[in-house]
Amino acid sequence: MEIVRKTTLLGQTFLKNVVVRSFHQTAACCLPDRTVYDNQTFYENVRFGYKRGKNNIRNMDRDIKFLQKNAVQLLTKVRIVDNSAKALAPVRRKAKVIHIYHGKNVPVRGCVGNIVKITLNGEMIKALVVGQKAPMGVLKARMDSNNVILIDDEGNPLGTRITVPIPSWLRGYRSPTKHQAAMSKVIAIASAFV
Amino acid sequence: MMNKSWLFSLSRWTQSLSKEAKCARAPILHLSKRSSAFKAPTRPDLKTTESETTYAKGRENPMLFCEEYIPPQVQPDWHRNKLKYRLERMDCLRRRKAFNIPEFYPGSIVAVTVADKHAPGKSIRFNGRVLYKDGFGLGCKFALRNVIDGEGIEVVYHLYGPYIQKMEVLHLEKWVDTDLRYLRDADPSYCTIDPDMQPKALPPTSVELELFRERVKLNKSPRWQFQYQKHWPPPYNADFQSHFLEDELIESERFSAMESWRKYDICRHYDVTEMKEEIVAEMKANKSRIEKADSTLKQETS
Numbered sequence: 403m404e405i406v407r408k409t410t411l412l413g414q415t416f417l418k419n420v421v422v423r424s425f426h427q428t429a430a431c432c433l434p435d436r437t438v439y440d441n442q443t444f445y446e447n448v449r450f451g452y453k454r455g456k457n458n459i460r461n462m463d464r465d466i467k468f469l470q471k472n473a474v475q476l477l478t479k480v481r482i483v484d485n486s487a488k489a490l491a492p493v494r495r496k497a498k499v500i501h502i503y504h505g506k507n508v509p510v511r512g513c514v515g516n517i518v519k520i521t522l523n524g525e526m527i528k529a530l531v532v533g534q535k536a537p538m539g540v541l542k543a544r545m546d547s548n549n550v551i552l553i554d555d556e557g558n559p560l561g562t563r564i565t566v567p568i569p570s571w572l573r574g575y576r577s578p579t580k581h582q583a584a585m586s587k588v589i590a591i592a593s594a595f596v
Numbered sequence: 597m598m599n600k601s602w603l604f605s606l607s608r609w610t611q612s613l614s615k616e617a618k619c620a621r622a623p624i625l626h627l628s629k630r631s632s633a634f635k636a637p638t639r640p641d642l643k644t645t646e647s648e649t650t651y652a653k654g655r656e657n658p659m660l661f662c663e664e665y666i667p668p669q670v671q672p673d674w675h676r677n678k679l680k681y682r683l684e685r686m687d688c689l690r691r692r693k694a695f696n697i698p699e700f701y702p703g704s705i706v707a708v709t710v711a712d713k714h715a716p717g718k719s720i721r722f723n724g725r726v727l728y729k730d731g732f733g734l735g736c737k738f739a740l741r742n743v744i745d746g747e748g749i750e751v752v753y754h755l756y757g758p759y760i761q762k763m764e765v766l767h768l769e770k771w772v773d774t775d776l777r778y779l780r781d782a783d784p785s786y787c788t789i790d791p792d793m794q795p796k797a798l799p800p801t802s803v804e805l806e807l808f809r810e811r812v813k814l815n816k817s818p819r820w821q822f823q824y825q826k827h828w829p830p831p832y833n834a835d836f837q838s839h840f841l842e843d844e845l846i847e848s849e850r851f852s853a854m855e856s857w858r859k860y861d862i863c864r865h866y867d868v869t870e871m872k873e874e875i876v877a878e879m880k881a882n883k884s885r886i887e888k889a890d891s892t893l894k895q896e897t898s
Contacts, residue, residue, distance in 0.1 A: 483747075533747070537752075539752070540737065540752050540753065540754060540757075541710065541751065541752070541753065541759070542751070543749050543750065543751050544749070544750045544751070544752075545747055545748065545749055546747060546748035546749075546780065547747070549747070565745055566744070566745045566746070566747040567744050567745065567747065567749065570712055570714055570715060570720055571714060573714035573715075574713065574714045593745070594744065594745070595715070595720065596720075596722060596744070596749055596751065
């Protein structure tokens with residue numbers, strides 16, 4: 403890799419300030435973190451092992467139960483995957499979650515299958531969460547964005563198509579709200595299941 | 597007098613206990629006498645020509661050795677239940693005898709059909725690129741990633757899961773890295789796979805696989821999933837420095853210089869060579885054990 407040093411000054415000043423930490427400092431100070439990308443690489447039958455720990459990202463199973471229910475909270479940016487008129491209109495700001503319904507014990511957190519209220523172009527609309535970014539464990543699809551479709555007060559979808567695949571287990575999902583009948587309408591307009 | 601009465605009551609209590617136990621046992625005996633139309637299904641047995649096949653350098657016979665047979669590394673003073681490891685390896689072999697689990701690596705393209713009670717055909721198929729394969733024994737998991745309709749989708753499966761009906765390797769590929777989760781931050785073209793993709797011809801096991809050594813350019817984004825420039829060892833197949841400015845390059849260089857001692861820290865290495873020989877010998881013994889147990893089961897049932 404070649405570095406083109408435009409300003410020699412910057413590089414010199416920076417290299418002088420390099421702090422070399424000793425072993426115990428690196429071991430103790432750099433505690434394992436969730437954000438660590440732990441890449442296993444192999445060097446001729448020797449691999450750098452990963453350590454089992456509470457915060458190791460490779461052993462996230464115990465955290466998934468917590469993560470999957472807390473996927474959506476207040477002010478999370480959501481993507482609208484719908485062909486309704488409001489969704490196709492030019493967007494001034496990204497849609498955000500303002501409120502989450504039927505969370506009795508945990509009123510500010512939600513996940514797939516929950517109904518939320520979002521702001522879209524200065525308007526408050528109800529929406530149904532259809533995909534989430536947080537991991538949901540084995541056999542449940544994890545999306546790259548928090549997906550949402552717009553619904554009316556009775557739970558019926560405003561659009562006529564969902565543009566991205568939705569999780570298959572939603573077909574057997576029984577929502578705790580009164581909108582169970584409307585859920586079948588949502589599933590009827592889905593393009594694909596994962 | 598008091599003592600005797602106490603003993604008497606105790607003996608009565610024990611008698612009543614034994615009566616209850618007899619009563620509880622009775623319906624079970626009754627059930628066994630009852631005739632039913634149920635017949636236990638025969639255990640499927642895959643026919644393999646192991647004597648004919650030869651395996652190249654980087655490839656292993658899955659009946660003898662697999663990466664998931666190696667127990668995870670822990671602190672040396674921790675307790676490890678070696679019996680549990682051995683039993684789990686035996687169960688892995690049991691599953692492999694009944695169901696063909698193909699050989700694949702992180703980076704290859706795999707299609708999986710899974711039992712799904714909500715689907716109209718009672719099964720659902722998903723294909724994608726393998727991001728990682730991790731875990732010990734029956735808990736081994738692998739993740740598939742595919743981009744459908746511009747939406748990145750990841751699904752995790754158990755390798756030995758009973759819900760898996762069919763596993764197909766569409767394209768066998770082996771990358772240098774074993775964890776490709778940086779593809780989330782790369783161009784989606786790497787993971788866009790046609791759901792109706794036709795399988796490519798697999799190379800025979802006697803041919804050595806070439807490693808995929810190209811570099812994947814990551815997106816120019818300040819918010820990646822992980823900060824690759826600040827972690828060691830850095831991914832090989834990911835070119836995360838292409839969009840860096842000078843300061844960031846110096847910073848990442850400084851980090852790699854600071855953490856390079858880890859390469860020589862033998863305490864953190866996990867040497868598998870000795871363990872591998874033990875496992876191969878154990879799995880050979882397991883094979884004969886399973887055959888013995890099956891033959892005795894057949895005799896009992898017949």
